[in-house]
Structure formats: structure tokens, C-alpha cells
Amino acid sequence: MRHCILIIALTLFLKCNLIQTFNPSTLITGINPEDALLNFTGLARKYGHPAEIYHVETQDGYILELYHLPGTGRKPILLMHGFLDSSDTWILRGKDSLGISLADNGYDVWLGNTRGNRYSSSHISLDPQKNPEYWMYSIHELGYYDLPAIIDEVLLRTGAQSLTAIGHSQGNTIFYILGSTRPEYNAKINLLIALSPICFMHNTSPPVSTYLKLAPKLAKIARRMGIYDLLRYDGPENKFIRKICSQPIIGYAVCARLFIFPLIGFDPTELEYEFYEVLIHHLPAGTSWMNYEHFGQIGMSKRFARYDYGIKGNVIKYNSTIPPLYELSNVTMPIALLGGRNDPLSTLEDVDLLKDHLPNYVEYLVNPRLQFNHGDSVWGKNMKDYLFRYIYSTLEWYDIYP
Ligand SMILES: *[C@@H]1O[C@H](CO)[C@@H](O)[C@H](O)[C@H]1NC(C)=O
Ligand SMILES: *[C@@H]1O[C@H](CO)[C@@H](O)[C@H](O)[C@H]1NC(C)=O
Ligand SMILES: *[C@@H]1O[C@H](CO)[C@@H](O)[C@H](O)[C@H]1NC(C)=O
Numbered sequence: 001m002r003h004c005i006l007i008i009a010l011t012l013f014l015k016c017n018l019i020q021t022f023n024p025s026t027l028i029t030g031i032n033p034e035d036a037l038l039n040f041t042g043l044a045r046k047y048g049h050p051a052e053i054y055h056v057e058t059q060d061g062y063i064l065e066l067y068h069l070p071g072t073g074r075k076p077i078l079l080m081h082g083f084l085d086s087s088d089t090w091i092l093r094g095k096d097s098l099g100i101s102l103a104d105n106g107y108d109v110w111l112g113n114t115r116g117n118r119y120s121s122s123h124i125s126l127d128p129q130k131n132p133e134y135w136m137y138s139i140h141e142l143g144y145y146d147l148p149a150i151i152d153e154v155l156l157r158t159g160a161q162s163l164t165a166i167g168h169s170q171g172n173t174i175f176y177i178l179g180s181t182r183p184e185y186n187a188k189i190n191l192l193i194a195l196s197p198i199c200f201m202h203n204t205s206p207p208v209s210t211y212l213k214l215a216p217k218l219a220k221i222a223r224r225m226g227i228y229d230l231l232r233y234d235g236p237e238n239k240f241i242r243k244i245c246s247q248p249i250i251g252y253a254v255c256a257r258l259f260i261f262p263l264i265g266f267d268p269t270e271l272e273y274e275f276y277e278v279l280i281h282h283l284p285a286g287t288s289w290m291n292y293e294h295f296g297q298i299g300m301s302k303r304f305a306r307y308d309y310g311i312k313g314n315v316i317k318y319n320s321t322i323p324p325l326y327e328l329s330n331v332t333m334p335i336a337l338l339g340g341r342n343d344p345l346s347t348l349e350d351v352d353l354l355k356d357h358l359p360n361y362v363e364y365l366v367n368p369r370l371q372f373n374h375g376d377s378v379w380g381k382n383m384k385d386y387l388f389r390y391i392y393s394t395l396e397w398y399d400i401y402p
Helices: 002-019 040-046 098-104 139-158 170-181 183-188 208-224 236-245 250-264 273-279 289-301 310-318 348-357 388-397
Strands: 052-057 062-069 076-080 108-112 163-168 189-195 335-339 361-366
Touching: 040 062, 052 139, 062 139, 076 098, 076 139, 076 170, 098 108, 098 388, 108 139, 139 163, 139 170, 139 183, 139 289, 163 170, 170 183, 170 189, 183 189, 189 388, 208 289, 236 250, 250 273, 335 348, 348 361
Parallel strands: 076 108, 076 163, 163 189, 189 335, 335 361
Antiparallel strands: 052 062, 062 108
């Protein structure tokens, strides 16, 4: 059945493309079609908060783009996006998205972008198009280099002693890596709200577990072919995917129903066709193959550990045949966890396990909405009803006002 749909879709796609040249703006029929093609600064301006742009250099030479939606106060809130995503994710729903809502309420909002995505794709000496070394990073580097550089920039610019963070998916994983490998950063975070928490991926089932199991094999094939970047925003693979996925109706049937929902949980009322059309022009935003492979290693080895370079590589890198674990007992920042019952990537079993390993989790909420999936905490149509209330009450409980 799935294969039939796929073949029909591909045939129609190829046929369409023989008679029309691709022009995304003519295909988008959503409520806010222009949002598909606007970038972060365009969207932020449209929704009433012109963004300031900062460039942050990491210790290992990556240049990251950091956005600021200035608020009325000086208590910064930092939003960190997930895997293959970018800062756009926090403002794509306009007034109904968390980034804009926080800014509308006067909060001082900062939005980071990790290395390799569409906004953070430069380096002091490496060229991502020419130097494979640029893409030699896993989740480790995102937490160990990118996140502290972003945090220090925000604290420097605001003069604040600490900041509040909200991280979605991998956007909270990187805080566990930072807190365990550079414990001095725990004091710089007065609260982390972890949406769709990802740390252990030990209790996943197919198709998620299949994607995890395949990761090292696929990464090896990609390396042999000389491909190190994974779905770079303006890369050829991404352009191809975007072409297929933006075909009217068929695109949603193929990309959302066959690929996105099985991975993030089925919830078409919250990720409806009109918004999907906007979303697929912003996601995937690019990362490295090693980033994906590292998740596969964590899931398969059932160890939240550093990247596995193989026995020889590990001995050189870590003086150990297996990669060392991240010491979660060192993650002493206060953390509020929000899980969902319909989230195959962050299963509640895995969120429970994370909670048991964190010395300072302060709140653990399972979203009352039964269909709450992995994406509903950033893309859901009615987040303002089932998510924002929880976020604002947590902020107020911690005395975090603009
Ligand atoms: C965003 O879009 C604007 C207007 O099209 C453009 O001037 C700007 O360079 C873009 N920014 C990035 C980071 O691509
Ligand atoms: C983590 O904490 C342990 C003690 O609990 C300490 O020995 C270790 O050095 C810490 N790790 C780091 C990276 O500081
Ligand atoms: C490597 O580990 C062994 C024991 O596992 C230890 O004796 C040795 O000192 C370590 N070497 C370095 C360079 O840390």
C-alpha cells in the first residue's frame, strides 16, 4: 500500500515537472503562503519584532547566527531548536508560536542556531562546501562548543548573571551535554524547560528504532560517497525533497503521512496541511551525518555517551575502548520536563529514565492532550491552549518575568 502511494506520487511528480518549472510560490496555498519563503528576520519583522542579529564564534572556529527579539526587561530567555531544525521553528506559527508570544509579553527573547544549519554555516577557515572537516561534529560539539558560546554572548549582551532556556528535542539534549562536561555552566542557567526531552533513546520502537539502527550504516555509505552534510538547507537532496513534499495534496500524503507522522507521532489536527506547506520550506535546515549517527549510537548502545569513533579511534580520543558516558549527576541546573503520550522519539519510559538520572529536575509534566506528539511543542496549531499556559506558569513559579 505504502509503496503504491509512493510510486503514484513519484510518477505524478515527474509528470508535473516535465510541464512546469518549479516555482514554490505558485504551489503554496496555505493561510500565510509568504511565510514559507520568508527567513527568520523576515518572519520576525512581519510578526512585529524586528530581530537583531549577532554572530558568535565558538572555540573551534564555527560562526553561529544568534537572533534577539528585544524585550522590555533584561532577563533573557534563550530558545534552542532541535535536530535538523533552525530558529525559525519558534516563530513559524506567527502570533501563535512561542517565540512571538514571549516577545509579545515583553520577554527578552534570544534564539540560537547550532552549526551546520541554514543560518550557522560559516567557519573562520573551513568552507562547508569544500572541506569535509567542517561537518566532523556530532551532538557533542553542539553541547560542548556551540551552546556555551551562545550562552556567554547572551549574558555579555544583557549583563545578566544567568538565563532561562527552553529547548526542543535535541535543543535540550545539548544542555545535558554542556552541564555534564562543563559543570561551571550549570550556574548560568536558572531554569531549563525541556520540551519533548531527548536523552536516552532506549525504549523506541519501529520505525524510530529502525532509523536509529540504520544510522551508522547509512552514515558509512554516505562517507564512502564523500557526503558529510545531512540535508544541508540549500543542498541538492534537500531541494529534491522539498520539490516532492510541496506538491499540492500528494506532498502531504507522502511526506507527512508516510514519513513525518510515523516519526513524530500522528496528529494531523495540530500539523494541518496549510501549516505543513509552510513548515517544509523551513525544515530540514541541515546538519552533519555524524550528528544523526551519534543519536543512532546512543539508542543502539543504550548508553548516553560521547560519539563512538570505533575501538582504535576511541583509544586515541578517550583512552578507552568505549566512549565515556555523560555524567548526568553533574547536570545540576534546574530542569522542568514536558513529555507527551504520543511521542515515539521521546517515549515516556525514556523521559522517566532521564528524570531519575537528573539531580535537579524540578517539574515533570506529561501533557494532558492525549495526541501530544514530538512536534506539538513547537508547531502545534493550538499550542496556546495546551502548552503556553504550562510554560508561563512555570516561568512565573520561578519568578521569571520580563
Ligand atoms: C533574509 O531575507 C532578507 C530579505 O530577503 C535578506 O536580505 C537576508 O539576507 C536574509 N537573511 C539570511 C540570513 O539569509
Ligand atoms: C562530574 O562529577 C564528578 C563527581 O561527581 C567529578 O569527579 C567529575 O570530575 C565531574 N565531571 C566534570 C566534567 O567535571
Ligand atoms: C589510560 O588509561 C589507563 C587505565 O585505563 C591509565 O593507566 C593511563 O594512565 C591512561 N593514560 C592516559 C594518557 O590518560
